[in-house]
C-alpha cells in the first residue's frame with residue numbers, strides 16, 4: 200500500500216536495498232557503472248591541441264578582443280556617445296567624449312571618443328556593446344589571447360583598440376577627406392566605405 204504525505208498526496212514508493220537509484224536504469228553495482236564510463240572513454244578519439252605552437256582557429260563569429268574602426272579616410276567612427284558603456288552589463292567600458300574642432304578633427308561628427316577604455320578583467324565577451332553602437336565603430340575580432348599577469352595591462356586604451364591605418368588612410372586629426380556634408384561623406388562613394396578590417400559584428 201502506498202504511503203501518503205501530510206496533505207494526502209501519494210509518496211513515491213520506498214526504495215528497498217539493492218534497488219537502482221531513481222533515474223538509474225542499470226542493475227549493475229555503482230562502481231561497475233563508474234568504470235563503464237572510464238572504459239568507454241578510453242576508446243574514444245583523443246583531441247590534442249598543440250596550442251600555442253599551432254594557433255587555435257576560432258569560429259568566424261567568435262567574440263574576441265574589440266576593435267574601434269575607422270572611416271576610409273582614417274577618421275574614427277566613434278562619436279563618444281557612451282551607448283556601449285551603458286549597454287555593458289559588466290561595467291567594463293569607460294568613455295569620455297570630446298568636441299571636434301576645425302583645427303583638430305578626429306571623427307566626421309561633432310564629437311569623438313577622447314578617452315576609450317575596455318577593462319578585460321571585467322568583460323564577459325557578451326557582445327551587447329557592439330549591438331548598442333550606432334556608428335558600427337565598435338566591433339569584435341577573433342583575437343582571444345588576452346591573458347596577462349599584470350592587471351593594469353588588461354585595461355586596454357583607445358590606442359590599443361583602434362584599427363590600424365590601412366593604405367589610403369591618414370592618422371587623425373585631419374579634415375574630412377570624403378566630402379564636407381553627410382551625402383558626400385557617407386553615401387557618394389560606397390566602394391570606399393567598405394569595411395577595412397576582418398571583424399565580426401560589422402554588418403553590411
Ligand code: SF4
Nearest residue numbers: 287322323325326328
Ligand atoms: S562584450 Fe559585453 S561585457 Fe564585454 S565590454 Fe562589451 S558589453 Fe561589456
Ligand code: SF4
Nearest residue numbers: 277278280281283332
Ligand atoms: S564605440 Fe560606438 S557606442 Fe561606444 S561611444 Fe563610440 S560610437 Fe558610442
